[in-house]
Amino acid sequence: EDKVVQSPLSLVVHEGDTVTLNCSYEVTNFRSLLWYKQEKKAPTFLFMLTSSGIEKKSGRLSSILDKKELFSILNITATQTGDSAIYLCAVAAGNNRKLIWGLGTSLAVNP
Amino acid sequence: GAVVSQHPSRVICKSGTSVKIECRSLDFQATTMFWYRQFPKKSLMLMATSNEGSKATYEQGVEKDKFLINHASLTLSTLTVTSAHPEDSSFYICSAREELTEKETQYFGPGTRLLVL
Numbered sequence: 001e002d003k004v005v006q007s008p009l010s011l012v013v014h015e016g017d018t019v020t021l022n023c024s025y026e027v028t029n030f031r032s033l034l035w036y037k038q039e040k041k042a043p044t045f046l047f048m049l050t051s052s053g054i055e056k057k058s059g060r061l062s063s064i065l066d067k068k069e070l071f072s073i074l075n076i077t078a079t080q081t082g083d084s085a086i087y088l089c090a091v092a093a094g095n096n097r098k099l100i101w102g103l104g105t106s107l108a109v110n111p
Numbered sequence: 112g113a114v115v116s117q118h119p120s121r122v123i124c125k126s127g128t129s130v131k132i133e134c135r136s137l138d139f140q141a142t143t144m145f146w147y148r149q150f151p152k153k154s155l156m157l158m159a160t161s162n163e164g165s166k167a168t169y170e171q172g173v174e175k176d177k178f179l180i181n182h183a184s185l186t187l188s189t190l191t192v193t194s195a196h197p198e199d200s201s202f203y204i205c206s207a208r209e210e211l212t213e214k215e216t217q218y219f220g221p222g223t224r225l226l227v228l
Contacts, residue, residue, distance in 0.1 A: 032215045042117075042204045042219035043155070088154065092215030096160070097208070099145075099217060103154045 002027040006089050006102035014110050017079050021105045023089030024071040031092040033065055033072050034099065038086045046074070046087075079109045113139050115207050117220030124195055125228055131191045132223045134205030140185040141207035145217060146178070149202045161188040195227045 007022045023033065032050045036043035047056045049065035049072060056063050060079075065072045076083055086106050090099040114137040124130050134144055144161040159180055160168040167180035179191040188207075192199055202224050206217035 034216060036219075042206075042222040045216055045218060048214065048216050097215045098157070098160070099215065101154050101157075106152075 002091075002093055002100045004089055004091050004100050004102040006087075006105050008105060009103065010106040010108070012108045012110065013079055015080060017109075018075065018077045019079060019107060021074040021076075021087050021089075021107070022071060023074070023102055025089075025091045025100070026070065027091050027093035027100060029094050030067070031094075031097055034090045034092065035063055035072070035074050036088040036090065038088055038104070039084075043088055076107075079107075081109050081111055083107060084109045113207070113209055113216075113218040115205065115218045115220040117205055117223055119223060120221060121224045121226075123226045123228065126196050127194055129191055129193045130195055130225060131189055132203055132205070132225075134188045134190070134207070134220050136186045136207040136209075136218075139207070139209045140211070141188075142185060142210040143208045144182060144188040145206045145208070146180060146188075146190050147204045147206065149204060149222075155204065158190075163188075192225065195225070197227045200225055200227045 004025045032048050034048045035046040047063045052067040060077045063074045086104040088104045089102040116135045118133045142163045146158045147155040148158050149155050157170050158173045161180045161182040163182045169175045182188040204222040206219045208217050
């Protein structure tokens with residue numbers, strides 16, 4: 001059965017800290033891995049990763065994929081209170097490209 | 112970027128009534144849209160995949176007669192919760208995938224909070 005596992009489930013840090021969120025997966029016919037940020041409403045798209053070893057960056061956020069070890073990490077440097085959210089990892093797999101979702105990591109950044 | 116709207120954002124209804132939720136892709140065509148349900152502090156649960164011009168594909172355990180999906184155009188899908196009951200109260204979110212690029216990225220609408228009294 002396809003599955004996506006995120007860790008940790010929750011994390012509390014202070015402003016300025018750097019955090020690393022993990023996402024591992026076991027799927028058939030992997031196509032891509034996606035990261036989303038969810039605050040009070042629906043998820044907003046952060047990154048899509050398809051190739052190993054190529055880092056994607058957007059400001060203080062970056063992500064990388066390891067297709068051999070079947071995981072991805074999402075890094076946030078110099079965290080701010082506005083980074084507080086649930087970070088969701090999803091893997092697109094199969095011919096129908098359906099997304100398989102992890103349970104998310106709840107990040108709280110305290111001032 | 113790709114924008115998806117969802118309407119209404121919040122609805123309160125009486126038990127037994129039906130509620131329709133609209134999902135629109137505003138600046139791209141979406142052959143495929145998805146309907147999710149999310150419970151508090153839980154991850155997204157895919158309910159069904161909405162295909163333009165054909166019947167929706169429902170996930171196991173989701174009643175297709177209860178949750179009617181219509182994908183009438185390349186920019187609009189609707190979810191109708193029929194004869195709603197309090198246990199249908201939830202956060203419903205739609206997403207759309209831009210087919211031209213063949214990428215897997217789904218762009219989400221802002222969600223609809225449904226409360227059935």
